[in-house]
Amino acid sequence: MDFRKRLYAATFSDNYTEAIRDFGCGMEINHTCISELLDDVPGLITNITADIEKTGADRLILHGPFTEIHPAAIDYRARDLGMVRLNEAYKVCEYFAIKKMVVHTGWMPFIYFKSWQAEKGASFWQKFMADKPGDFTICVENVLEDEPYMMLDMMKQISDPRIKVCLDIGHAHAMTSADIPVKKWIEVLGPYISHFHLHNNNGSGDDHRPFDEGTMDMVNILKTIDNYCPEDATLTIEARQCLPCLQWLTEKEYI
Numbered sequence: 001m002d003f004r005k006r007l008y009a010a011t012f013s014d015n016y017t018e019a020i021r022d023f024g025c026g027m028e029i030n031h032t033c034i035s036e037l038l039d040d041v042p043g044l045i046t047n048i049t050a051d052i053e054k055t056g057a058d059r060l061i062l063h064g065p066f067t068e069i070h071p072a073a074i075d076y077r078a079r080d081l082g083m084v085r086l087n088e089a090y091k092v093c094e095y096f097a098i099k100k101m102v103v104h105t106g107w108m109p110f111i112y113f114k115s116w117q118a119e120k121g122a123s124f125w126q127k128f129m130a131d132k133p134g135d136f137t138i139c140v141e142n143v144l145e146d147e148p149y150m151m152l153d154m155m156k157q158i159s160d161p162r163i164k165v166c167l168d169i170g171h172a173h174a175m176t177s178a179d180i181p182v183k184k185w186i187e188v189l190g191p192y193i194s195h196f197h198l199h200n201n202n203g204s205g206d207d208h209r210p211f212d213e214g215t216m217d218m219v220n221i222l223k224t225i226d227n228y229c230p231e232d233a234t235l236t237i238e239a240r241q242c243l244p245c246l247q248w249l250t251e252k253e254y255i
Helices: 016-023 035-055 076-096 114-129 149-156 169-175 182-192 218-228 242-251
Strands: 007-010 026-029 060-063 100-104 137-141 163-168 193-198 234-237
Touching: 007 016, 007 242, 016 026, 016 035, 016 242, 026 035, 035 076, 060 076, 076 100, 076 114, 100 193, 114 137, 114 149, 114 163, 137 193, 149 163, 149 182, 163 169, 163 182, 169 182, 169 193, 182 193, 182 218, 193 218, 234 242
Parallel strands: 007 026, 007 234, 026 060, 060 100, 100 137, 137 163, 163 193, 193 234
Antiparallel strands: none
16 A cells, blocks of 8 residues: 555644645544543534645544543543544544544553553443444554553454554653564554554653654664555554655655
């Protein structure tokens, strides 16, 4: 599949309008990331429509809400709140005919055991997807996870093929010890991955730097993606400055 057709730019990035308009990227919509903003779905739809019009984006992914959404929460009211907010975000997907939504695992270190997170996460996401159409997909993203095996455990407990993984390589690099490189994350989770968030850092913080400003070898990362993941896996540039990333991709002849 043509790399350019798999490529998206996040709307929180600087110059995303130019990235989408001039390089033909799709758009990953960040307008619904903060849960309480979903109190005004019509307002969000108005703002997203304006972004579509000014960028000319013809491929859309929605980043769903992640604030205070914890699928493995012990308190059922917390789980219920997460379900409400995610369903409100789904209404935005429905309005724009968006077929892929990114969600976070909601894992909290020192709060939930990993086996608990895997089991309850699998149950929560399958419940969320129970009434969604067959062509709609969610991609569950790593954030604070320090290894890929908890997410692998969760995915093995999921029977719904519409539930996939979003691998954020920047999060993985910042949270993981040196003996579990990002390449290992891709190898372990590869068959389940449907989407990537791409940005670089120096391994100590989630800096969302351009591809050539960090300690990850992005050429090697992209080769590993090709070797272990479905060929239609999509990729969003999540660096705060997306134009340098597109220039890098152009120089390396990916686009």
